[in-house]
Amino acid sequence: MEDRIITLGQSEIPKRWYNVIPDLPEPMAPPIHPGTKQPLTPDDLAPIFPMGLIMQEASGEQWVEIPDEIRDVYRIWRPSPLVRATRLEEELGTPARIYYKNESVSPPGSHKPNTAVAQAYYNKAEGVERIVTETGAGQWGSALSFACNLFGIKCKVYMVKVSYEQKPYRKSLMHIWGSEVVPSPSMDTQSGRKILEQDPKCYGSLGIAISEAVEDAATHDDTKYSLGSVLNHVLLHQTVVGLEAKKQFKLAGDYPDVVAGCIGGGSNFSGLAFPFVHDKVVDGKGTDIVCVEPLACPTVTRGQFRYDFGDTAQLTPLLKMFTLGHSFVPPPVHAGGLRYHGMAPLVSHLNKLKVMRTVAYHQNEVFESALTFARTEGIVPAPETAHVVHFAVQKALECKENKEEQCILFNFSGHGYFDLAAYDSYLAGELEDYAYPKEAIEKALAELPPVD
């Protein structure tokens, strides 16, 4: 019997993160200060981020050393396994080889601690006592709670209200790791109060929760803000995923033809994909690199590529990215982590340059594939992860039809143990299949200022 699981020893945990920026075929547009309309300077970000992370955000170095204190925490669960999905392949009868990088093995259950731990470390190093953040499905909030607990930092999480109610146990996990959690929009910030005045029943969005957390950080001296995706330094920290995967493929004597991940802000996808983007852009590999998003929040496939705010209350810098408009509140799909109007500038830029492509799916087809996965490979995917599982299934079936022996790799970004209510709904035939919210998106895009 051949090995299904390809493991690495702990000495193989990467010693450096990979920064894709120097390998970009064309430079990216810089973030813009919303007041001055000038490119952002490090000082502009100093009120909300520690300087260590600000310098990484702007770094042009291809390799960034990972401090030993961070690698020491990574040793709690890393390297994560690379798994050959032999049982899924058999079920589908495909000649394709399907691999997944299993990031669900971390204590919070997703890839998120890869950056949470790094961010907690750099904040701690500069004496920050308290970190605030937002969370959608709760994956990010629990990861940051886990990290802050290990470094002895206080943490407050603004949790999108629909998830706060759908996923009470994500909240429990944050409490176990010592964090304070409030549903967003909350009465604790001016941004939250303003929204609740207009719509007391508002079920929240990542854009709103970001506004609340950024405001909290900007108005408390001992406090910094932390973002779980979108920004360059976050994507940088996630590259441990792809760097390990490349070592594991070398051990397996294989290399992927297709690399895929689901995208909400873009970080789990980028973490896996960027080291393969390097091989494509620098070494000329023909890898098909694919982002997967929900049709209920189709940022890259239906949005505009332009400057927009990262949050609803217009507190963040302007980022050049694919956006559905910062006032767009996505339908309450169970994949809360994918309910974001914007997209990482790096992922947006690489999509624009056609180094990668994006596909969008409906909620119910995604759950159907997730169930097939759970019944063959055993693990129940998080609703976010279910999107890329569905892509892998579709791709493998395409290979079957075309008799192609392609090698498919995807990021199994998180497990669904906290999302079983969604599976209950699906199995009961009660899961809403949200259509593409065309009108709401057109309205939000129309509200943006004209592009210069």
Next chain:
Amino acid sequence: MEDRIITLGQSEIPKRWYNVIPDLPEPMAPPIHPGTKQPLTPDDLAPIFPMGLIMQEASGEQWVEIPDEIRDVYRIWRPSPLVRATRLEEELGTPARIYYKNESVSPPGSHKPNTAVAQAYYNKAEGVERIVTETGAGQWGSALSFACNLFGIKCKVYMVKVSYEQKPYRKSLMHIWGSEVVPSPSMDTQSGRKILEQDPKCYGSLGIAISEAVEDAATHDDTKYSLGSVLNHVLLHQTVVGLEAKKQFKLAGDYPDVVAGCIGGGSNFSGLAFPFVHDKVVDGKGTDIVCVEPLACPTVTRGQFRYDFGDTAQLTPLLKMFTLGHSFVPPPVHAGGLRYHGMAPLVSHLNKLKVMRTVAYHQNEVFESALTFARTEGIVPAPETAHVVHFAVQKALECKENKEEQCILFNFSGHGYFDLAAYDSYLAGELEDYAYPKEAIEKALAELPPVD
């Protein structure tokens, strides 16, 4: 940095299970037919178990070959990691070395699939179409659902009512893997109806749920019964845990002075401990082998060693074991998997022979240690597992006081992702600390027939 996680390649998955029976210092008392009062024959068990498992139950062979079909399924998650709990050691400031075998990495989240997969295989091999079982906390029910799904067998689970209500997501998991789940006592069996007539609000127990499942199997031709613990063949299947651990200790250049596990029916403990019992009994090692049970259900520390039924309705054979009396219904502690009046005859026998010993703890002290574990090692323990975590913490603190560099190994039998409501209660200071239920136990023991 040294490795915290000691992994094995998949070719190291054991090829044989270890049977402790030939190594026992004295032979065990046989199971007795309740009607004839004679030792049980294989034919007596044939209505409810497949012959493959019945022969294992009575086997005197020291090594039992693991069929390739079972090892193939084990490859979904095995070998499980052996982890050096460096962060817990630091937190406690102990000179002890603490290791845990992490069985929570299986898709159902515990050690239970080690035997569920084997049982599903042997049933399938003899053409069984449907399997019924009971489950306490839901760990066993979800493991058997997982296994039955993989082998294409129908499965019905009688789930102890208090857990059915406390842990709805365990039920969801069983549904995902295609099982039918009912709360026990149920109206589906005569045993269940009888109990509900007497006490419509009965919150159930493992003893009651076993009666229901055994009755279901005995009254349906296409159906066999499956038990998740207690019996010799179940403990046999679990020995993959200890066999792997021994290989991993060899790699680490270490060997445990103390080996511990929590006991409900005894299977996770035995799986880890029996291969070390071999070294103690055959090779004269001085290992301290320790069972950990809840004071709310203190079977070994407060029960009688005698013949009793395995279930409430007196449908099972009589087993010589520690028992609190088959009519005893334990308080609804969150460690549902430890709420059993009896104990595996093998574990009982080895306790009686003083090859091992047993300690009992209160619910709240157990949760305190579980929280320490979650905040240092990251993983949240299941309430059952929390018992052995508490023992390890106590032992490590004892080593600190005595300046002893002992090596402690325990079985991290399952994670607590489905038990977070219990942690919510603990953190809110609302967790009941159930006293030793002395009177109820004395009453249940007094109801047993006198020992011949």
